Amino acid sequence: MSGLSFQPTEGGVGAFVQDIDLSAGIDAAQAARLREGLGEHGVLFFRDQDITPEAHQDFAGHFGEINVNRFFAHVDGYPQIAAVLKEPRHEKNIGGGWHTDHSYDAAPALGSVLLAREVPAAGGDTEFASMYRAYETLSEGLKRTLDGLRAEHSSRHVFGVSARARYKDDRFHSPEEAVQDAVHPVVIRHPISGRKALYVNPGFTLRFEGWTDEESKPLLDMLYTHAAKPEHTYRYTWDVGSIAFWDNRATWHHALNDYPGERRLMHRVTIEGVPLNG
Ligand code: SIN
DSSP states (O other), X not given: OOOOXXXXXXXXXXXXXXXXXXXXXXXXXXXXXXXXXXXHHSEEEEOSOOOOHHHHHHHHHTTSOEEOOSSBOEETTEEEEEEEEEOTTOSSOTTOSSBOTTTTSSSOOOEEEEEEEEOOSSOOOEEEEEHHHHHHTXXXXXXXXXXXXXXXXXXXXXXXXXXXXXXXSTTBOOGGGOOOEEEEESEEEOTTTOOEEEOOOTTTEEEETTSOHHHHHHHHHHHHHHHTOGGGEEEEOOOTTOEEEEETTTEEEEEOOOOTTOOEEEEEEEEOOOXXXX
8 A cells, every 4th residue: 555645636637646755765665656656647746845865866756767967067076966046137037938848858857856946035936737628629520630740849049059048047058969850749558647748848849740941830739739738737836845756758848937036946857757658
């Protein structure tokens, strides 16, 4: 028996995990239950978790290999933990637009375990959107069209040399490593749940394979507006010790940048994934 339980949010995605203390570590039964819950709900939220960086890494390690982020600065002494930081002097935040991480990789990361270490007095919430719901609420005709399509994704315009010139700050490195381009089905079969999910995102998707940018844009824009409808989303408010464990194959996320002049520090451990099938 794993003991833990899931309380779905009142929004369109995610569930709170109850009756679990991550500081003590988890066992195989709990990990199996959480993996299943992640596949079903897309993002799992945990409150009041007082955990060390080691416990954070160990928890993520139950779900796959750790992905060492090649673009973000890491936490001192912990190369497997990326620092998602906004200092008072920074204008931009990290992740400040709807996206799903690593869609530019041939085997996109399964997801991330994001832990709040320092939060602003107000603001700094993260929104999540369900890509199951985004797909399931389309018309049967559009579903049939999308089921046959693939799309191109890239990291170059976000983390590459040209983007680095725009950012000019010390939170990012290795722009020369932003050379990934990948092609994935537009509708994927989720590796855990087996459900269909929409798999394009405003952050990294460039165009439909075999289509021009001009041809792709109207349909992508329509899908983005549809996917981000309030009824598909949930807005998570962080406290120190809050965690969100999201699945990149079932959700998008978007960090709100509404706390000028304040500091927000999150620790992120990312888990490797598998190639995606339609
Ligand atoms: C991210 O996109 O990984 C950052 C999310 C957040 O800081 O809320």
